[in-house]
Amino acid sequence: MSMVQNFPFFSIILAMFSGIASSVLDGKRAKHLSLCVIAVTTGMSAAVLRFCMKTGESYTYMMGHFPAPWGNEIRAGALEGLTATLFGLVMFFSVVGGMEHTAADVEGSKQNLFYIMIDLMLSSLLALIYTNDLFTAYVFVEINTIAGCGLIMIRQKGRSLSAAIRYMIMSQLGSGLFLIGLSLLYDVTGHLLMTPAKEAVAVIEAAGLYAVPMLVIMAVVSVGLAIKSGLYPFHYWIPDTYGYATPTASAILSGLVSKGYIFLLIKIFYRVLGRENVIASEIVNVLFVFGLAGMLMGSVHAILEKDTRRMIAYSSVAQIGYIYMGIGLGTQAGMVAAVFHMFTHSATKALLFISAVGLYEVSGDRKDFRSLRGAGYRNPLAGIGFTVGSLSMVGFPMLSGFISKLLFATSALQSPHKMLPTVIALAISTILNAVYFLRLVITLYSIPETSRGQAASPGKSNWKLQLSVVCFILLNLTLGLYSQPIVEWIGSGLAMFD
């Protein structure tokens, strides 16, 4: 067994251990430790990706002395490696970018607790990506939820506390449904590991047994994870949550946490329930419809919003809608597009949140977007970052958002029944996106009126934020310009799932 194959396990344990060790460190050391750990795990994930692309197949890794149906297992393939690498990058840049604000928003003696949450969040995300066991997935979903709640409420303002309780309530509804789905699945298959469970599901489907329970399992698991990732009718917690947390937390929550659940859902579809069964069961059509509704309604809400960060949060609702629409198309191409859009969105949304903060800090920290008038001149780099992010969301060529829209459109053409609604919704949603993002960009670059410009102080430059904005722009451009190999990796990674 090659050493690289140990890396997924090492990265999970390392992240967890650093979280545990941070409890006795002071804030500064905890910060450095957590940055180091994120960097190391990202490197390890990249090595795993390279290893899997070289050997061309995935592998499972026993957690303990006992093989598949008895002991826990994790599994790594190309898609897992790619996702873990990108998540690690986004997390690193978000932590770096929001560092100053974290120091300001969090009480001095509680700094290390913030980094404990970051570490454990990283480990739970990695575990959700790599896991090959359903119950492990449940436990780490819970860690993810609690760490997310911690990241929201660590900025102890009233609004973020109420957002945190709302988030917890919605997440618990989702977890409850997910857990009962797992129990039902265990009841009819008798397995908790994904590989044997899939075999058992195939046997059941072939024998035509338990048709009703299987349908309900699919529905309940999808709805549970959809609630947790904020699909349209369950999106009420999103704007408060993303809008009032500290910048790092907003970027991580919107960019990574919801994506972790979606990745788990895709994994369960492929590795447990079987893609054909899911497509045959019409569940995908329900997800498709809700995805379309989310795309439109999220954008409409964003247009009506005045607070920039809440606007970006509502735009997340729309983008989550895109991802579910891709899953709902039910074709391989649709799934590739959904996964690619997942990456796009995590890179772009984190960029938007971080650069919006950069703009706020030169405009007197007011919520209203009108205070941002002319902020693009006061903090040029953040302005450029915001513009790039907006253009990417709208689908400007060369940027990653364009590629994902292209992929959605081409995959829609392959499924005749869903082509028309998809294309129409894509068009309308793009126009709506353009409307509210361009409005922001125009505001950024319009000359401030003298009376209003008084309040804004010329901000001192915060090099960490600028560095992270530059890195995010580069990441976006990479995703946009080198999309071909990434799409291929996603395709081969999805093929490894079967």
Next chain:
Amino acid sequence: MSRQRDDYEKSWWYRFRKWVDGEMDLLDEGMEIRVPDEMLAAMDGEGQDAARHPAENKEHTFSYDGRGIRYFRRFYQVMSVLLCLSIIFVLLWTVAYLPAFGNAGNPDNNEVSARYIERGLQETGAVNIVTGMILDYRAFDTFGESCVLFIASCCVLVLLRIDAADGNEQARKRLEEANDRLFEPKNDVILQKCACVLVPLILVFGIYIVLNGHLSPGGGFSGGAVLGSGLILYLNAFGFGKTERFFTEKVYRRLTLSALTFYCLAKSYSFFTGANHMESGIPLGMPGRILSSGLILPLNICVGLVVACTMYAFYALFRKGGM
């Protein structure tokens, strides 16, 4: 000229510009966004009222502004009730199709549980198969579970710990402690005498459960919870002064850190050797003895310590915002 101006004001571009400037909304033109002032005043009054009599405020209903929101609430509630009922109905419908209760031929009684039962004693050394399963076969889940407890205690620390950084905070802390003693009997003799008898018994029972986790029902989690409740009873009877002599935040941190670190290292070693097909080299001992079943006993002790400390810490943090 004026006609042109009119056209311009009606044109989409003009409206777009106005909207960009935030001066009007394209979609909800003329809709009331702000709450009328007298309504706000009324709410403020209510707010003060509620603050003065915090206990009563669950009786009075809160008046919402605007008809739209009220209808929205009503709609939302009706939809939620329908959703819940349909979930119950669907799940009940499912139950009717599930395998029958208590039947040995059900799909979940397969080779997985058979191996746990038939070879668990030899492979893990634990007489209690459930303990053997959660601490050896499926140890990764259990490790995750300890982390859930750890991160929850961190979150509660963030929320409730009061840091005596400056004078203001100190004043608040004193106030908190005064509030804390308000509702409880001070040095209640009956409680103290009962606690004198009960606390040692509870602690011994908890330690027994932890140490015998691999032999009899129980284990780290239940034993730790029993230990924690024993500590809580002691705290309630004798006050913070007594417990602070042996249990402070420093002790708590060190105990959790060392227990979790040992857990993490031990399990990493066992995962690593297992995955790379090496022998772990830990003797399993004679099944049925206390000192048997390899790593399970020390792991149970670690888990017990973590759970006991965390439960006590939850209680102390809830009571006075510190340990």
Next chain:
Amino acid sequence: MDTPLFVNMEETVSIILFGIGFTMLMLHRNLIKKILGMNIMDTAVYLFLAVKGYINGRMVPIVTNQIQDASAYINPVPSGLVLTGIVVSVSTTALMLALTIRLYERYGSLDLDEILMRAKEEERT
């Protein structure tokens, strides 16, 4: 007496409890009631799992008298899962109660709608 719902009576009850808990968590405006509902929902799922492990006429999965036959003991897997789950639900309960205390300190109310309204007002002023 032979209807499937009655044969699977324990499952039926646990689903009903799940529904009660779910509804409480979703609809009750009082935060404490919501958290109680969450606990009821979780225990209901655990009851469901525990029922799944039971087999008529078999013993507790603790090896006694050297008998190591799969037909002598009940299924140990659900017990392990539930043990894990109980600790998870305690952690979430403690976290949500701590949040409730903080919210009450700030807004003097347990009603979630009222808290949200107050938070919005606070934002405006």
Next chain:
Amino acid sequence: MKIFEIILLLSLVVCALSVAFTKDLLTSIVIFMSYSLIMCVLWVLLQSPDLAITEAAVGAGVTSILFFVTLKKIRAIRKEDRHEQAER
């Protein structure tokens, strides 16, 4: 034995419903405690003493204590005192 089980299950449902519909928070927490205890007895009947012991220690013990502390913190118990004084 079956009868006993049915009684326990019915009382579980009754407890859950009364937790949902009781106006007073203290009462509903006490009822929740008894719900946990009934659940614990049921698990003993279902041959899983591990679960029963954990639920008795965690569900009926620590969780309920945490609820009580919370309730004390938010001074809902004071209301009870006031009512008692009024009755006297």
